[in-house]
Amino acid sequence: MRGARLLRSSAPLLTWPQSRRLASKQVKGQRKEQKKPNLKPKVDKQEVEIRQGMTAAALAAAMNRDFDHVVEALLNTPADLDSLRPDSVLEDSWIKEAVIRSGMKFRWAKLGESRERPNRDAQRRPPADPALLVSRPPVVTIMGHVDHGKTTLLDSLRKSQLVATEAGGITQHIGAFLVQLPTGERITFLDTPGHAAFSSMRARGAHATDIVVLVVAADDGVMNQTVESIQHAKNAKVPIIVAVNKCDKPQADPQRVKQELLAHGVVCEEFGGDVQAIHISALKGDNLQALAEATVALAEVLELKADPGGPVEAVLIESRTDKGKGPVTTVIVQRGMLRRGCVLVAGRCWAKVRFLFDENGCAVLEAAPSAVVQVVGWKELPSAGETVLEVESEQRAREVVEWRSHQAEQHKLLGEQSAIELKQQRHLEEYRREREPLAHLSWRQRRAALYRADKIRFSMRPSERTESDEPGLPLVIKGDVDGSVKTLLNILDGYDAQDECRLDVIHFGVGDVSENDVNMAATFGGSVYGFNVAASRGVTQLAARRGVALQLHRVIYQLVEQLRHELSSKLPPQRRCSTVGEATVLAIFTVSVGKKEVLVAGCRVQKGQLDRRLKFRLIRGRDTVWEGTVLTLKHHKDDVATAKAGMECGVSVDGEVDFSAGDVIECFEEQEVPRVTSWDPGF
């Protein structure tokens, strides 16, 4: 059911819109009669730019007409003219209807210029000509259950490589490393074990892995994460090699492992399947060579090839900021030859490659497909999982980044737009539900009823307000639809810190913030809070002139946060005392100052120091018997500004204070700390 129909009045008395309707009907009727005999030459219809959520006034302005024209145009339609006001938000259907009935044509305003912007993104190239492909090493990810030995295996593989290559340097963790067999074949191992890394890469569409080495501890067998790893590999259609680990342990039972794997569709060669299973000890380094050979053999079967020519395509596996080098990424080259000087884009970042380093920290001049290199030269830090593409120039890189940023912005805007529309829809529904019982009333009666209802909750009328020195915040609330105003009022209804700071809603309503709103807030020294509404330049300037805080928000949470902030700022600061020194009264004596006898407490400073400029209190037992400033602070016969711990001093005060031995004199400092409202709306 459309909400507009709910509010048709059946009251016999004419309310003002009805009388206006009648009047305009007559006018319209007269016009019709005049028009009939005239066959006007066909003229081009005026085009009106319309958009969602237009108010009646905005529509009138777009048509170059006044508000009454919109009312007239919607006469004899089920539109709710009783409650139609200039700031009422119109449904799409009524916006179109009003335009058509005005003899005009409409055009939806564009959401943004994005649709017309040519696509300036960089893309991967289409698959290469098979004649150009050359073999490349496999890229391997190690997966398996926790504690089954993934990290140990990676460490052993890396160490074996260090000895083999006699690199002698410190191997750096750069996200992957290369293993070279004595026969010359090479394997790239991603050195972040576990399926979390694997699936996060895959989720970003980065198919970086050719082979999964599934580590299963021979003493533990197939466990939960073993099964999950199998599932991940299957989903990504990546073949598995099983590394049956910890075979050095006496309780190792590799046979059981392979049998258990059968239940999960991993059929090892000895059971007639094609999955190789290698018995290893990652800890002792046993059989690692066999594992590497099995990987190379599988890679041959897979016929892994890539095109080493043309612009580079790579996948980013790690990124970090290095103190000296700036943003540094590790990439696995997938196509083309990565060289110094290449211009790359990844996500919304770009680089002109300044340096390439391998995992031993050695500078390299180029990196072929499946090689892992650190790339230095990024302007900003891109994220792991991004695709890295070479482009022809720095200008082109900037263009791609600009286009992608714009796209992301548009995407975000659209997301926010639909969230706002959804919220508006919900508010509208709620509003209609609430108004249903009032449907039989006229517009005026309805407004009166609503005012009465809200008045119970908020004392808004100026006459009802009393002047006081207590902190208070008078508010003007504006929202795009009645529903959102209601929502805000409901939130404010839960305000439970009136004793700290009075919160008065002095006015609320639907529509953009007007000069009246600002003037009203200024009169009461309050603020204007708007949800999903705007304020014209004139209104903003008026607010600035009159010192009225104008808070416009599109997210309720942010609006409430701002309100909490403002309420907190109204609270008097908290007084916080911190003790700076403590002394014990040892004896009391009197000295003559002129004709006056002054009582002096002879004390010893026990802690901190006594500072004559600060405040003091006298404590007897648990009670504070006096608080104030001291007249004199003396050390022997000298007036001193401070008396430190261990010193003896004489303290006299201005006024009658009855010191007694054993009292404690405390010197303290007062600080003012800003307070925060205790109101917590719960979100």
Ligand SMILES: Nc1nc2c(ncn2[C@@H]2O[C@H](COP(=O)(O)OP(=O)(O)OP(=O)(O)O)[C@@H](O)[C@H]2O)c(=O)[nH]1
């Ligand atoms: N006896 C024996 N112990 C091993 C072997 N491989 C790993 N371990 C031990 O098993 C324990 C776990 O090894 P890790 O390499 O940390 O296992 P992981 O799978 O990387 O564990 P997470 O990182 O927690 O997932 C360590 O105490 C290793 O020393 C092996 O081949 N033989």
